[in-house]
Amino acid sequence: xxxxxxxxxxxxxxxxLELYQQMAVIRRTEKAAQDLFLAGLVKGTTHLxxxxxxxxxxxxxxxxxxxxVFATYRGHHHAIARGATPEECLAELMxxxxxxxxxxxxxxxxxxxxxxxxxxxxxxxxxxxxxTGAAWSAMLRGTGQLAVxxxxxGATNIGTFHEALNLAAVWRLPVLFICENNLxxxxxxxxxxxxxxxxAADRAAAYQLPGHVIDGNDVSVVYDAVRQAAERARAGxxxxxxxxxxxxxxxxxRTDPAKYRPEAEVAEWLAxxxxxxxxxxxxxxxxxxxxxxxxxxxxxxxxxxxxxxxKAAPEPDPATAFTDxxxxxxxxxxx
Amino acid sequence: xxxxxxxxTYRDAVADGIAREMRRDPSVVCLGExxxxxxxxxxxxxxxxxxxxxxxxxxxxISEQAIVGTAMGAAMTGLRPVAEIMFSDxxxxxxxHVANEIPKVRYMTGGQVTVPLVIxxxxxxxxxxxxxxxxxxxxxxxxxxxxxxxxPATPADVVGLMAAAVRSDDPVVFFEHKGLFASRxxxxxxxxxxxxxxxxxxxxxxxxxxxxxxxxxxxxxxxxxxxxxxxxSVEVIDLRCLIPLDMRTVLxxxxxxxxxxxxxxxxxxxxxxxxxxxIAADEGFELLDAPIRRVAAECxxxxxxxxxxxxxxxxxxxVVDAVRRLAAY
Numbered sequence: 001x002x003x004x005x006x007x008x009x010x011x012x013x014x015x016x017l018e019l020y021q022q023m024a025v026i027r028r029t030e031k032a033a034q035d036l037f038l039a040g041l042v043k044g045t046t047h048l049x050x051x052x053x054x055x056x057x058x059x060x061x062x063x064x065x066x067x068x069v070f071a072t073y074r075g076h077h078h079a080i081a082r083g084a085t086p087e088e089c090l091a092e093l094m095x096x097x098x099x100x101x102x103x104x105x106x107x108x109x110x111x112x113x114x115x116x117x118x119x120x121x122x123x124x125x126x127x128x129x130x131x132t133g134a135a136w137s138a139m140l141r142g143t144g145q146l147a148v149x150x151x152x153x154g155a156t157n158i159g160t161f162h163e164a165l166n167l168a169a170v171w172r173l174p175v176l177f178i179c180e181n182n183l184x185x186x187x188x189x190x191x192x193x194x195x196x197x198x199x200a201a202d203r204a205a206a207y208q209l210p211g212h213v214i215d216g217n218d219v220s221v222v223y224d225a226v227r228q229a230a231e232r233a234r235a236g237x238x239x240x241x242x243x244x245x246x247x248x249x250x251x252x253x254r255t256d257p258a259k260y261r262p263e264a265e266v267a268e269w270l271a272x273x274x275x276x277x278x279x280x281x282x283x284x285x286x287x288x289x290x291x292x293x294x295x296x297x298x299x300x301x302x303x304x305x306x307x308x309x310x311k312a313a314p315e316p317d318p319a320t321a322f323t324d325x326x327x328x329x330x331x332x333x334x335x
Numbered sequence: 336x337x338x339x340x341x342x343x344t345y346r347d348a349v350a351d352g353i354a355r356e357m358r359r360d361p362s363v364v365c366l367g368e369x370x371x372x373x374x375x376x377x378x379x380x381x382x383x384x385x386x387x388x389x390x391x392x393x394x395x396x397i398s399e400q401a402i403v404g405t406a407m408g409a410a411m412t413g414l415r416p417v418a419e420i421m422f423s424d425x426x427x428x429x430x431x432h433v434a435n436e437i438p439k440v441r442y443m444t445g446g447q448v449t450v451p452l453v454i455x456x457x458x459x460x461x462x463x464x465x466x467x468x469x470x471x472x473x474x475x476x477x478x479x480x481x482x483x484x485x486x487p488a489t490p491a492d493v494v495g496l497m498a499a500a501v502r503s504d505d506p507v508v509f510f511e512h513k514g515l516f517a518s519r520x521x522x523x524x525x526x527x528x529x530x531x532x533x534x535x536x537x538x539x540x541x542x543x544x545x546x547x548x549x550x551x552x553x554x555x556x557x558x559x560x561x562x563x564x565x566x567x568s569v570e571v572i573d574l575r576c577l578i579p580l581d582m583r584t585v586l587x588x589x590x591x592x593x594x595x596x597x598x599x600x601x602x603x604x605x606x607x608x609x610x611x612x613x614i615a616a617d618e619g620f621e622l623l624d625a626p627i628r629r630v631a632a633e634c635x636x637x638x639x640x641x642x643x644x645x646x647x648x649x650x651x652x653x654v655v656d657a658v659r660r661l662a663a664y
Contacts, residue, residue: 068412102445113447118411119440126436129401133408133416140364140390141413160431163401170396324446325481327504333480334614335532335583 008227011061011220013287017295019061019219020278023053024299026077027275029086030250032307033076033093033107037254041311042093046107047074051217051249054274055180056081058222059148062230068116068134068147070127073108074180074248075120078150083115087306096313103316104324116145125151125158128177132168135175135239146233147175154185156199162206165239169207174233176226179243180216186252187260201243209239216244217274220281246274342519348490349379349455349511351523352497353417357387360415363501366393366402367419367455376421377457377516399429403454407437410452415501423458423472423510430475437506438481453500454508458486459550459600460648461514466636469644471600473548476508477577477607483531484577486510488552490520492575495529503531512549532579536588540570542662543594546585546611548574551598551649558654567662577607585611586619593624594661598649603631625664630657 011019030050036042049056056077063069071078079089084100092099093107100110108122118134121127131149138145155161156179168175179200183190196202204211210229215221222244229240247269251258279292325331343351357363365387370380371394384392395402399420406416420426426433433454440448460469476484483505485496493511500507537552538559547555552573559569570588574581589595595615597608608629615627633647 068408070408099445101443101447104445105443109443111444111447113444118408118448119444121436123431123435126404126431129404129432130408130411130436132401133405133410134412135408136405137409137412137414140409147408147412160400160404163396163398164404166396167398167401167405171393324442327441327449327451329446331480333578334580 006231008224011223013282013285015061016220016278017282017287017291019057020275020282020292021295021299022057022081023219023275023278024296025086025302026053026056026080028299028303029080029089029306030076032090032303034250036090036094036307043095044106045253045255046093047253048250049074049077049248051247051269051273052180052182053077054219054222054278055150055178055216055244055246058219059178059226062223062226063146063148066116066143067145068118068131068138070118070131070134070147070149071120072124072127072151072155073120073122074152075110075150076107079110079112079117079120082112082117084110084112084117085306086303087309090306091310091313094310095315096310097316098310098313102320104320125155125160127151128155128160128164129167131175132164132173135168135173136171139173144234145174146230148178149175150178150180152185153179153181153183153190153199156203157194165203165207165209165241168239169209172236172238175239176229176233177239177241178226179241181243181245182248184248184252187256198243200241204241209241211241211243213243213245216246217272217277219274219278341522343490343522344516345490345493345518345520346377346379346516347381348493348523349497350381350383352494353380354383354386355494356498356501357383357391360501362413363415363417364391364393364409365417365419366395366406368395368397368421370394370419375419377513379511379516380419399425400432403429403432404436406452406454407432407450410450411448415451417453417455417501420454420456422468423456424467424470426456426472426475433476433482433508434479438479442481449504450506451504452506454506456508456510457513458510459512459514460637460644461550463639463641463644465639469637471632473510473577474601474606477610478605481506482578483507484510485531485575486512486549486577487575488515488549488573491523491527492529494523495527496531496575498528499531507531510549514550518553529575531576532581534575534581534584535573536570536584537573538569538571540568540592542568542592543596543658544570544572544585544588544592545654545658546572546574546595546597546608548577548599548607551600554649554651554654555598557651558658561651561655562658567658569658580610582611582614586615586622589615589619589622593622595623596628596630596658596661598654599629599631600648601632602634603629604634606631625661628657628661630654
């Protein structure tokens with residue numbers, strides 16, 4: 001079912017460096033979120049995406065600014081890759097009025113609607129049909145936009161995964177389903193609870209869709225794959241399933257030290273850290289070390305400033321607990 | 336009263352109400368199981384596919400999560416979808432989207448996202464469909480902050496409330512009562528819109544306020560007719576919507592009658608009548624000359640046989656009996 005597409009133009013040195021810097025910003029934001037949690041300044045829970053940066057950044061680089069993106073509770077990296085600032089994300093985690101969702105969403109619901117990042121959803125798999133719907137809407141309105149659903153390997157065993165894929169395939173919608181397979185469904189190895197070895201890509205055949213397993217820790221590989229799938233979708237050829245193999249550096253959530261992972265496995269994946277890989281690609285291309293160092297410094301400073309600003313930001317006005325239920329801004333349910 | 340020949344069915348009013356909005360606004364699209372060329376299992380989408388074609392009226396697989404989730408994504412991005420869930424019992428199959436996603440996304444994004452969609456569904460008993468196709472489940476939706484709930488009792492209200500629901504920027508669950516599909520009433524005038532959250536006094540009376548919704552409206556009216564012959568004057572309020580809930584009309588009526596009863600098809604426990612009774616007791620205790628009474632369905636799954644179903648859901652006889660006792664209190 002795979003349709004030939006034109007080869008993706010290679011990333012220029014400058015563009016790859018830019019993507020490296022975005023990944024570095026996300027990595028430091030995640031580290032900051034962890035530190036702020038340990039300092040008691042982030043409440044609730046977080047599901048950090050350190051290690052997954054290449055998927056969000058590589059995919060975003062291959063999309064148009066007006067394409068729709070839907071993410072999961074592990075979505076800090078997607079929000080930032082699509083234009084939310086580290087400051088507004090950290091402020092959200094710290095329950096501040098300047099948070100990207102005005103402190104009504106929290107870590108699991110980061111949303112930047114004016115950049116078409118249409119939400120992070122904490123019920124596993126719930127957003128896959130939403131992406132299908134956004135793609136349907138784009139098709140009917142003739143805008144040439146795509147919708148992308150990022151989801152984890154655990155979502156592939158949820159009913160919505162199958163319902164959304166089938167409908168998207170039948171209606172030939174411009175939607176990309178991008179699985180971040182980090183090998184663990186929360187605490188359990190995905191292979192132990194899934195009937196096929198590649199939980200997303202192997203299921204593609206059931207819907208006569210192309211399904212590809214790709215290296216999710218190589219930003220150039222992700223960029224290439226998403227670019228080609230996007231071109232196919234925009235040409236009216238329908239959805240593609242991409243299964244990006246990656247690894248989380250932290251546990252499932254803030255309370256999980258991830259002791260269940262074999263040391264050798266962790267070491268192998270840390271050696272394939274997406275930032276390390278992008279750095280060595282840039283070095284191999286002859287990009288000077290001082291430019292890499294400058295990118296790191298920029299990321300460091302940006303996140304340090306973001307933390308300071310988020311710490312200094314005010315808490316939400318209690319009255320806002322009673323706004324935004326209805327479209328008129330109110331929460332009134334009776335006369 | 337119009338000539339019988341001029342009356343329209345509740346069933347036809349559903350398709351008419353949707354068609355009027357589709358003609359008015361090209362962003363209105365329909366999706367659901369068997370709603371296209373088949374024109375709906377209840378024939379509530381007759382003529383839509385023919386008039387608006389395959390790009391406006393979409394048949395789906397049997398995939399309730401995909402239907403409602405897809406409608407949500409489309410509503411977030413510029414369309415006004417009208418999604419059909421064939422029987423309201425099946426809302427349980429897509430309950431995550433109905434209870435967790437659609438009603439919360441505006442709030443949890445700090446007001447960034449608007450979800451203007453309608454979920455239509457055939458609700459209630461009376462047709463002998465058994466326990467998994469007969470429930471009145473408006474109380475399920477009533478428990479979820481962020482959903483508006485319409486449940487019309489007459490063909491004209493079907494059209495008027497459909498117009499308001501489709502035009503609403505908030506998500507609306509629209510309960511069509513399957514026991515009313517064959518009933519007839521006055522046709523809706525042109526450009527008919529019934530605002531969400533405005534109850535209707537279906538019959539004026541002085542002795543007792545009877546609050547009803549959807550199929551319990553004709554039940555309440557029939558009971559009121561019988562009771563009038565006995566000299567008991569019953570005011571029947573058709574709520575039309577559960578959210579927004581028009582308590583003003585209920586409390587105003589109670590001020591005149593001093594007695595309050597609700598008639599629900601959903602089960603007593605967790606039913607909307609409990610909220611009405613609670614508010615009336617809280618805010619209108621001094622208006623009451625008698626306890627508040629509730630007639631509701633019994634706490635059993637809906638049985639199949641008519642004779643058994645009649646034991647479970649409110650009937651005219653049960654309402655008459657309950658009103659007599661309350662009027663005499």
